[in-house]
Amino acid sequence: xxxxxxxxxxxxxxxxxxEGKTITQVEVRNPSLRWPVPEEVQLLEGQTVLAVKRRAKYxxxxxxxGTAILHLGMSGxxxxxxxxxxxxxxxxxxxxxxxxxxxxxTDPRRFGAFLWGADAPLSHPLLQKLGPEPLTEDFDGERLxxxxxxxxxxxxxxxxxxxxxxxxxxxxxxxALFASGISPKTAAGKISKARYQRLTEExxxxxxxxxxxxxxxxxxxxxxxxxxxxxxxxxxxxxxxGEPCPVxxxxxxxxxxxxxxxxxxAQCQR
DNA sequence: AAAGACACCTGTCCGC
DNA sequence: TGCGGACAGGTGTCTT
Numbered sequence: 001x002x003x004x005x006x007x008x009x010x011x012x013x014x015x016x017x018x019e020g021k022t023i024t025q026v027e028v029r030n031p032s033l034r035w036p037v038p039e040e041v042q043l044l045e046g047q048t049v050l051a052v053k054r055r056a057k058y059x060x061x062x063x064x065x066g067t068a069i070l071h072l073g074m075s076g077x078x079x080x081x082x083x084x085x086x087x088x089x090x091x092x093x094x095x096x097x098x099x100x101x102x103x104x105x106t107d108p109r110r111f112g113a114f115l116w117g118a119d120a121p122l123s124h125p126l127l128q129k130l131g132p133e134p135l136t137e138d139f140d141g142e143r144l145x146x147x148x149x150x151x152x153x154x155x156x157x158x159x160x161x162x163x164x165x166x167x168x169x170x171x172x173x174x175x176a177l178f179a180s181g182i183s184p185k186t187a188a189g190k191i192s193k194a195r196y197q198r199l200t201e202e203x204x205x206x207x208x209x210x211x212x213x214x215x216x217x218x219x220x221x222x223x224x225x226x227x228x229x230x231x232x233x234x235x236x237x238x239x240x241x242g243e244p245c246p247v248x249x250x251x252x253x254x255x256x257x258x259x260x261x262x263x264x265x266a267q268c269q270r
Numbered sequence: 271a272a273a274g275a276c277a278c279c280t281g282t283c284c285g286c
Numbered sequence: 287t288g289c290g291g292a293c294a295g296g297t298g299t300c301t302t
Binding site: 074075150 | 272273274275276278279280281282
């Protein structure tokens with residue numbers, strides 16, 4: 001489900017329901033997520049949520065006692081719902097609030113995480129080595145150009161590397177490369193600075209547009225109010241292997257790069 | 271250091 | 287209708 005836009009949409013959706021509210025109960029129905037949910041998350045009980053933030057694809061629920069660090073993995077979803085709603089099989093964690101609502105984490109595949117950061121959450125081992133946020137000035141064409149010198153891996157794999165830039169997942173990597181006219185197979189180290197500047201612009205444009213559209217709903221992603229994301233209507237290539245290129249109408253190719261499905265136009269992307 | 275494979279887990283879809 | 291296999295939005299970890 002979630003790439004950066006979907007996480008950002010979730011963050012914006014849940015924040016108004018959480019900030020300033022006090023947590024009355026932390027209900028861990030199944031602690032077997034990607035890592036076991038630590039006991040410390042019980043420290044949330046009685047705490048007031050000071051802020052809800054996002055770093056890369058992690059969501060941070062900040063309180064005076066510490067910060068809950070959430071990741072949605074491949075199939076995670078967050079909803080703010082009435083506390084009386086009956087939990088089902090994949091509803092693993094529920095954070096009850098003094099407003100009578102609760103935050104529910106649903107995650108069928110359990111690749112998601114619910115962790116704890118006692119002090120500065122950004123110093124958590126999982127967050128420490130992350131690259132810059134794509135929608136800030138810290139991410140620019142110069143950075144991609146410099147870090148890519150000497151790299152032989154495919155440019156698509158390169159921009160999906162969290163050490164280089166965070167938040168570019170499989171959907172938006174495919175889309176940004178198509179928009180930039182760059183073949184996903186090209187060695188990262190062989191791309192010019194000018195083309196990296198273009199790629200940077202397209203990554204920012206695609207991500208910002210997707211956030212504006214409420215994310216991309218492929219199967220089960222919904223915004224925190226249950227509505228789907230509408231960026232799916234904007235997809236140019238992702239999931240469209242074999243279909244005509246929206247620009248030149250030659251059939252889109254679908255290959256594997258780094259075990260991820262990769263769609264591109266051999267005519268438009270060089 | 272960098273590149274690539276693999277692991278985690280469940281649900282869904284497709285072909286036979 | 288049932289069954290096996292491939293595949294899915296991520297990413298830490300291990301092996302070359």
